Amino acid sequence: MSLKVNIGNLEFKNPVFVASGTFGFGKEYSQYVDLNKLGAIMVKGLTLNPKEGNPPPRIYETPSGILNSVGLQNPGVDGFLRDELPFLKKFDTKVIVNIAGETIEEFVTMAQKLDIDGVHALELNVSCPNVKEGGMAFGVNPNSIYEITKRVKGVTSKIVIVKLTPNVADIKIYAKAAEDGGADAVSLINTITGMAVDINSRKPIFKNIFAGLSGPAVKPIALKYVYEAKKAVSIPVIGMGGISSAEDAIEFMIVGATAVAIGTYNFINPTCTMDILEDIKKYMNKNNVSDINQIINSINV
Numbered sequence: 595m596s597l598k599v600n601i602g603n604l605e606f607k608n609p610v611f612v613a614s615g616t617f618g619f620g621k622e623y624s625q626y627v628d629l630n631k632l633g634a635i636m637v638k639g640l641t642l643n644p645k646e647g648n649p650p651p652r653i654y655e656t657p658s659g660i661l662n663s664v665g666l667q668n669p670g671v672d673g674f675l676r677d678e679l680p681f682l683k684k685f686d687t688k689v690i691v692n693i694a695g696e697t698i699e700e701f702v703t704m705a706q707k708l709d710i711d712g713v714h715a716l717e718l719n720v721s722c723p724n725v726k727e728g729g730m731a732f733g734v735n736p737n738s739i740y741e742i743t744k745r746v747k748g749v750t751s752k753i754v755i756v757k758l759t760p761n762v763a764d765i766k767i768y769a770k771a772a773e774d775g776g777a778d779a780v781s782l783i784n785t786i787t788g789m790a791v792d793i794n795s796r797k798p799i800f801k802n803i804f805a806g807l808s809g810p811a812v813k814p815i816a817l818k819y820v821y822e823a824k825k826a827v828s829i830p831v832i833g834m835g836g837i838s839s840a841e842d843a844i845e846f847m848i849v850g851a852t853a854v855a856i857g858t859y860n861f862i863n864p865t866c867t868m869d870i871l872e873d874i875k876k877y878m879n880k881n882n883v884s885d886i887n888q889i890i891n892s893i894n895v
Contacts, residue, residue, distance in 0.1 A: 595878055596885045597871075599633070599852050601830045602753035602778035604714055606633040606688055606853060609886060610843065610871045613834045613857035614639050614692035614717060614757075615664070619678040620685075626864040631871065634688035636781075636855055637678070639719050641693075642700045644670035654790050654799050659809025659836070660858055661788055663800040666694055666722070671707050683712040690755065694719040701742050705750045715753040718742060721761075721784050733759035733784075736771035743775025753778040755832065758823070760812075761787050765819045766826035773827040781832035781855065782823060783816045809858040810836045817845060824850025824891060838866065840873030850891040 816835025
């Protein structure tokens, strides 16, 4: 039985990844999960300089999910290289570094700093605001996606994954912009914009008013977006959004995902990635599937 999948020039031992922002840098989870068994760790999003993030509250539970407004709290790229990467390099798993910039130049600078051993791929978080263009998120402008991807590809030897936002009308346009810019893969979905209100004070729960919804509630939307993205591009798609079981993961692969990333469910069950991986193997045995690639993009429509 083979669970190996390929993205760009990288081979992953299996298609079960952990999504950025839900697994930190792996240290806390390492007491529950054998990190060597993961296909990849998508580390917590990094900015060029350290960032404190948003004021509390940062997390608000919703039916079948959570709203988060963490605000990309992180140690910055240099802090990651100094304090976090040495730990990750101890493990036999791929390290995908999620980066977020407020300008294209910041993305380029971070990509250059991360073009080192121990980093296997970059995931471009294009949901952040373009400060030079008045604060509109890069991810809702296909021209910006194309330009960021092209510029980053020009300065790194790593494979480049573009993480797409679902807060757009037609995901196919944005996936194609990433592919045209030279992306090796796209990942989706990022969180869906939502909000919550305190009925007693009649004020928004979050200082920023809006927050990102994730968890099982978003899975049907994520599945649709992955299906549509895969129809638009020839590069691999990494699916994420509400995955909480092997059945969920397999659904994403059937509609076209080469790999899947588990996010919010890590908070509910810290060992869920190991459970999902084992249950994928059981599914393959039961259905006489010898190679995981036989499942990928196998939907009958």
